[in-house]
Amino acid sequence: MCNSASPNEFAQKLDDYIDNLTHKKENLIGVLHYAQEIYGYLPDNVQWHIAQKLNIPSATVYGVVSFYSFFTMIPRGEHVVNVCMGTACFVRGADKLKDELENQLKIKAGETTPDNLFTLETLRCVGACGLAPVMIVDGKVHGRMQEAQNINEVLAEYRP
Ligand code: FES
Numbered sequence: 001m002c003n004s005a006s007p008n009e010f011a012q013k014l015d016d017y018i019d020n021l022t023h024k025k026e027n028l029i030g031v032l033h034y035a036q037e038i039y040g041y042l043p044d045n046v047q048w049h050i051a052q053k054l055n056i057p058s059a060t061v062y063g064v065v066s067f068y069s070f071f072t073m074i075p076r077g078e079h080v081v082n083v084c085m086g087t088a089c090f091v092r093g094a095d096k097l098k099d100e101l102e103n104q105l106k107i108k109a110g111e112t113t114p115d116n117l118f119t120l121e122t123l124r125c126v127g128a129c130g131l132a133p134v135m136i137v138d139g140k141v142h143g144r145m146q147e148a149q150n151i152n153e154v155l156a157e158y159r160p
Contacts, residue, residue: 010038010039011049013038014031014034014035014038014046014049014050015053017031017034018031018050018053018054024053024054024055025054025055025056027054028050028054028056028060028061028064029064029068031050031053031054032050032061032064032065032071035050036071036072040075040076041072041073041074041075041076042065042071042072042073043073043075044073047061047062047065048061074112075112075116076112076119077112077113077116077117077118077119078116078117078118078158079117079118079119079137079138079158080118080119080121080137080138081101081105081118081119081120081121081135081136081137081155082120082121082122082123082126082135082136082137083097083098083101083109083120083121083122083123083133083134083135083136084122084123084124084125084126084128084132084133084134084135084136085098085122085123085124086124086125086126086129086132087125088125088129088132089125089129089132089133089134090133091132092132092133092146093133093146094132094133094134096133096146097133097135097145097146097151098120098122100148100151101120101135101151101155102120104148104151104152104155105118105120105155107120108120109121109122117158117159117160118155118158123136126141128141128143130143131143131144132144133145133146135151135154137154137155137157137158138158142154
């Protein structure tokens, strides 16, 4: 998410992006990805605005946002921590890794820390099974996360 811009600048960026599209309606998913990149999530007012700009029903936009798991209507923290719950990671202790992250961050999976620094989520195999168990922070894979100390060190990299 771009934190340095104002809400008006976010809206202008989104409008510029949409205005430059040749086939607007056909690019709904691309527009939603871009909007989520700017805002960090897809609140109702942003969905409504996109529907107006693309000249499609807002129910269509909502339907797409709620269908795909990579879209979220809930604000996320500055850093998104994912725990892989795929088979290889599960066998090598993904449950314990998730418990330890919940313990260190003092939130449950699906929640965001009160300071909005971290959101904790789970996902399926990310193709790094040889490094199981794996956690991913802002898209960066951290492997063999069995020790609480290692987990703490990774989180510390993202703390101010
Ligand atoms: S199961 Fe976790 S990376 Fe494949």
